Amino acid sequence: MADWSTGLFxxxxxxxxxxxxxxxxxxxxxxxxxxxxxxxxxxxxxxTLRRDFGLxxxxxxxxxxxxxxxxxxxxxxxRELQNHGFDMKIGYDANVQKQQNRGVTMAPMNxxxxxx
Numbered sequence: 001m002a003d004w005s006t007g008l009f010x011x012x013x014x015x016x017x018x019x020x021x022x023x024x025x026x027x028x029x030x031x032x033x034x035x036x037x038x039x040x041x042x043x044x045x046x047x048t049l050r051r052d053f054g055l056x057x058x059x060x061x062x063x064x065x066x067x068x069x070x071x072x073x074x075x076x077x078x079r080e081l082q083n084h085g086f087d088m089k090i091g092y093d094a095n096v097q098k099q100q101n102r103g104v105t106m107a108p109m110n111x112x113x114x115x116x
Contacts, residue, residue: 001054001055001056002053002055002056003055003056003058004055004056004058004076004080005080005083005084006076006079007076008058008059008065008069008072008073008076009069009072010076011071011075011076013079014075014078026038026074030070035070038070039066039067039070040066042066042070042073042074043062043063043066045077046062046065046066046073046077049077049080049081050062053084055080085098085099085102086099
């Protein structure tokens with residue numbers, strides 16, 4: 001198992017990230033829909049990300065990370081994807097194509113495909 005490329009609390013390492021609008025939208029969805037829904041979604045996403053990249057479950061189990069450090073976990077996962085060459089602006093399908101062109105094997109999509 002590999003370590004994450006950045007720490008859970010390295011949120012200020014990417015301050016140049018201009019995601020203010022996305023953060024506000026996420027905060028609205030997070031608090032209107034009920035925190036548990038977004039925490040569960042985050043937990044399943046983190047678990048999949050760890051499996052796909054062979055990452056350690058640290059500093060604690062995925063559900064606990066999203067329960068107690070939800071926003072830090074989202075930032076860490078975003079940085080991890082960036083450090084693996086993903087560009088969130090182009091979407092999932094374009095990233096799959098980009099990785100395949102580089103010769104990187106990605107986890108297969110489910111039958112319905114991943115929604116943006």
